[in-house]
Amino acid sequence: MSEIPQDTIVLPEDRHLHYDFASGYITAHFLRNLGEGRILGTRAGANGRVYVPPRAYCERTFEPAEEWVEVGPGGTVEAATIVTAKFLGHPDPPFVIGMVRLDGAGTAITNYIELSDEQLADLDTARDVVAPGTRVKVQFKQERQGRVTDFHYVLDNG
Amino acid sequence: MSGHIARAGIVGTAQSRYRTHRPDVHYAELVQQTAFDVLADAGMTIDDIDAIVFAMAPTDFVGITDVDKWAIGAIGGAGKPFMRVQLGGATGVAAAQAGYFHAASGEFDNVLVIGADKVAETPDGQHVLSLMFDPFYERESGLNTITMAALHAEMHMRKYGTTTEHLDQVAIRAWRRAQRNPHAHLSGILEPADLAVSPLIATPLRRYDVCPRSTGAAGVIISSERAIARDQRDAAWVTGVGAIANSVFIGDRTGADADLNYADWGELRLAADQAYAQAGITDPASQLDVVEIYAPFTICEVSGVEALGLCAPGEGGPALARGDFDTGAAVEVNPSGGTLCANPIAVTGLVRVCDAAAQLLNRAGDMQKARAQRAVATAVGGTFQFQSVMVMDRQPQED
Amino acid sequence: MSALPKTGPIAVIGGSHVRRSAGQRLEELVYETAKAALTSAQLDHADLDNIVLAASDELDGRGITSMLTAMPAGGYLKDVNKVTDSGLHALALAAMKVRAGQSNAVLVLSWDGPSEAQPMPIARTALEPFVERPIGFVDPMASAVRLERYLHDNKLDKSLLDELAKARWEQAGNPNGYQETLICSPLREGHFAPHLDSASAVVLSGCPDGRPIRAEFLASGWRTDNYYLDQREMPSHRLLARAVSDALSKAQISIDQIDHFDVDDSAIHHEVWAAEALGLADPGRGLQELIAAPDRFRRSASSAYAGHSALSAGLMRIASSSAEPGATALVHQAIGRAGQGQIAAVIRHTRTGEQS
Incomplete structure (x- = not known):
């Protein structure tokens, strides 16, 4: 807080509001499958776009998207950024966030891309390591909770 | 909806000075002062106002749900027709458009569009912004307003060869222009050397590529054609409005089968095309005089001038770095310094409208561009997903 | 000629009301409601040009709820705006857009889902923080104060409230719904209608092109x-x-x-x-x-x-x-x-x- 003028008051308050977000069946199925080590998308129509993360509807055609399609585990970086500042609720920097198109998906899903400390030592080099077109693959955590944080991306060196 | 649109115009504008904190006023007092100022600018009293549109984005920063309902008395609005527009960062222009619809529909004569933000009332601003993402899919994915802009910058740079030096020039020139803006939060002389050592936030964005968090208020009064004629007022006529929404998921805006690609600001182009068609603008670079783009990051000024048709795709970086849209140019972009120099989120779009309209009303002070005839204001909200564009003209469109 | 405001009636060509099913994702409720309204209007999604939403970020638990709901409402590459006051305010704005010549077909959609949130703590955050929030002068207390004054001024017995409320529950076919628990005098739980998570939509058209007009x-x-x-x-x-x-x-x-x-x-x-x-x-x-x-x-x-x-x-x-x-x-x-x-x-x- 900057300097407070004399004769004024600052009233502090901490707010806590609890929410219980309903997932619906589509999101729940996606998250449960993450827990099983699979990434699923939904497709609208026979030749429709495959949405990852899945939606119950195609945003473009406004038709239901109900067919399940498994995607990945390989994928291609559409774009990535290396975060070097500390944000509340985020990991300690530096870390990499990337939009990755998983094989078989029509859209890209954002998540962390793991690089080694060595790779992150020089940011210009690191940017090139995760340049658009870079192949990555999904890596699941050993202990999964059915949340989107159950997986992240690693470079696909093989 | 191309062709001439129902006539209404902006007859008054006002802004507070922007800074990080305003501990000397609470929210309702902050917006009240600007209500007084905009009425004075239009030569009106509150009794002349028939309806109010309130511009307020997420209330999480000020910590008061439906804060507009508290502020209504302070702006003399009690008992009047009143509604609040909330479209994230696009709120300001979306609210101005709603005010225009109030007047252009024939339902109201003089409409006050006003709002304020106290973005720094919480120290947890970036956390607040993270709450706008999908709770299941993206809240824990590392996305926030800065990283999503960084991804856009990465894509634009790789597609077109836009450089850090281009972005540096955008910041340097914005800060320099803002020296003539009495409302600006940030202004001054930046040197490339200062920028080179400034902290990196998320590649390729450094500190000066990112707008500040600002507190302040803005307002305009929009009047119907009959009220403008009756009261013989000067007006910045609204000649075009456009708006476009896209998916919250930026990952949808990638790949071969995407309609729009996240490397470009295609949604802004579509919204501008709608507004241009109404306003009869076929060659923006020659027909526009002043453009106030809501560019919260340097990269957005680059992709913004391209989307608005002021230069070819990929030419934005070099053009801005050369000063092609700087003071004295045929088209001046963000003569106010723009959002890089003040970002009171709820009203940042309204600030763009104020700065653009003030140019046409010849009330822009040291920022005034001589004989400005036509201006554009834009706003953007969400994951660069909501676009709102308004074209204004010194003259009403001829029949 | 410059366009003149359209006067007179505007066609209501479609509408829908959808109760949120258990566990349904908010975005899917919005989609179901929008889809039903378009179907009832016999309107292709492509022919929709405007969407006006009315919703509360705070009740939805989404910082900018329209970010997530604009697409399921049908807003892909269309004009989407949002108000926070009520669905009828969104309808008013939509009608002004039509009258101003800026829309041929507009979907108005509104919802609330307090069952995901805690309405009372949120109502408390709507209080101005310096004087009223510490006191917690939220509804129903604020309404109760006014109501006590009304009863006093008109020399009315508070039992009349109970009598009318019981009649209303009975009319709604749920006579057992009336709860006499006192919340704050003179208001009892049964003086308030029960909450329902649902969404509603209306389609307005400036040129219905032969589509059936409901109203x-x-x-x-x-x-x-x-x-x-x-x-x-x-x-x-x-x-x-x-x-x-x-x-x-x-x-x-x-x-x-x-x-x-x-x-x-x-x-x-x-x-x-x-x-x-x-x-x-x-x-x-x-x-x-x-x-x-x-x-x-x-x-x-x-x-x-x-x-x-x-x-x-x-x-x-x-x-x-x-x-x-x-x-x-x-x-x-x-x-x-x-x-x-x-x-x-x-x-x-x-x-x-x-x-x-």
């Missing part, structure tokens, strides 16, 4: 008063009378031409004051007169005691009104703490399948 939207009027109860320009029933008068004067009809009054009945005092504001009951006599004639409003849509969605209640009544052809209905909604805002819309029903 014509004639006009709406809305007013919002001071936040502080003691500084209000007028009591809420007078504010409502002003809003109704605005709507009627824009519609160029008189109140005598209204056949149905779908007033806000989310709480007993709302409908009592509405009856007095609309001249359906004498001042100070609303309670007794509504008890004596429970059907005085001649409603054309369901009672809130069958389930009430705070933000979208008025829009729901436009979407689901079942008035006879040719009948004119006035739909009213109170918003904010202790009726800070009042809005009324006037629609005229057309014959089933009437063509434009």
Whole structure:
């Protein structure tokens, strides 16, 4: 807080509001499958776009998207950024966030891309390591909770 | 909806000075002062106002749900027709458009569009912004307003060869222009050397590529054609409005089968095309005089001038770095310094409208561009997903 | 020629009301509601040009709820705007867009889902933080204070509230729903309609192109008063009378031409004051007169005691009104703490399948 003028008051308050977000069946199925080590998308129509993360509807055609399609585990970086500042609720920097198109998906899903400390030592080099077109693959955590944080991306060196 | 649109115009504008904190006023007092100022600018009293549109984005920063309902008395609005527009960062222009619809529909004569933000009332601003993402899919994915802009910058740079030096020039020139803006939060002389050592936030964005968090208020009064004629007022006529929404998921805006690609600001182009068609603008670079783009990051000024048709795709970086849209140019972009120099989120779009309209009303002070005839204001909200564009003209469109 | 504002009625070509199913994702409720409204309007998604939403970020638990709901509402590469006041305010804005020549087909959609949130703590955050938040002067306390004054001034017994409330629960086919637990005098739980998570949508068209017209939207009027109860320009029933008068004067009809009054009945005092504001009951006599004639409003849509969605209640009544052809209905909604805002819309029903 900057300097407070004399004769004024600052009233502090901490707010806590609890929410219980309903997932619906589509999101729940996606998250449960993450827990099983699979990434699923939904497709609208026979030749429709495959949405990852899945939606119950195609945003473009406004038709239901109900067919399940498994995607990945390989994928291609559409774009990535290396975060070097500390944000509340985020990991300690530096870390990499990337939009990755998983094989078989029509859209890209954002998540962390793991690089080694060595790779992150020089940011210009690191940017090139995760340049658009870079192949990555999904890596699941050993202990999964059915949340989107159950997986992240690693470079696909093989 | 191309062709001439129902006539209404902006007859008054006002802004507070922007800074990080305003501990000397609470929210309702902050917006009240600007209500007084905009009425004075239009030569009106509150009794002349028939309806109010309130511009307020997420209330999480000020910590008061439906804060507009508290502020209504302070702006003399009690008992009047009143509604609040909330479209994230696009709120300001979306609210101005709603005010225009109030007047252009024939339902109201003089409409006050006003709002304020106290973005720094919480120290947890970036956390607040993270709450706008999908709770299941993206809240824990590392996305926030800065990283999503960084991804856009990465894509634009790789597609077109836009450089850090281009972005540096955008910041340097914005800060320099803002020296003539009495409302600006940030202004001054930046040197490339200062920028080179400034902290990196998320590649390729450094500190000066990112707008500040600002507190302040803005307002305009929009009047119907009959009220403008009756009261013989000067007006910045609204000649075009456009708006476009896209998916919250930026990952949808990638790949071969995407309609729009996240490397470009295609949604802004579509919204501008709608507004241009109404306003009869076929060659923006020659027909526009002043453009106030809501560019919260340097990269957005680059992709913004391209989307608005002021230069070819990929030419934005070099053009801005050369000063092609700087003071004295045929088209001046963000003569106010723009959002890089003040970002009171709820009203940042309204600030763009104020700065653009003030140019046409010849009330822009040291920022005034001589004989400005036509201006554009834009706003953007969400994951660069909501676009709102308004074209204004010194003259009403001829029949 | 420059476009002139369109006057006269605007066609209502579609509507929907969807109850949220258990566990349904908010975005999927919005999609289901929008899809149903477009289907009922026989309108292709591609022919929709505008969407106006009304929602509360705070109740949705989404910082900018339209970010997530604009696409399921059908907003892909279309004009989307959002208001926070009520579904009827969104309808008013949508109608002004049509009148200003900026829309041919607009979907108005509103919802609220407090079952995901904690409405009372959120209401508390809506209090101004310096004077009223520490006291916690939220609804229903704020309404109760006004109501006590009303009972006192008119020498009425509070048991009249119970009597009218019981009649309302009975009319809604749920006589056991009445709960006599006292919340704050004189208000009991049973004086409030039960909450329902639902969404409603209405499709307005400036040029229906031969599509069946369900009703014509004639006009709406809305007013919002001071936040502080003691500084209000007028009591809420007078504010409502002003809003109704605005709507009627824009519609160029008189109140005598209204056949149905779908007033806000989310709480007993709302409908009592509405009856007095609309001249359906004498001042100070609303309670007794509504008890004596429970059907005085001649409603054309369901009672809130069958389930009430705070933000979208008025829009729901436009979407689901079942008035006879040719009948004119006035739909009213109170918003904010202790009726800070009042809005009324006037629609005229057309014959089933009437063509434009």
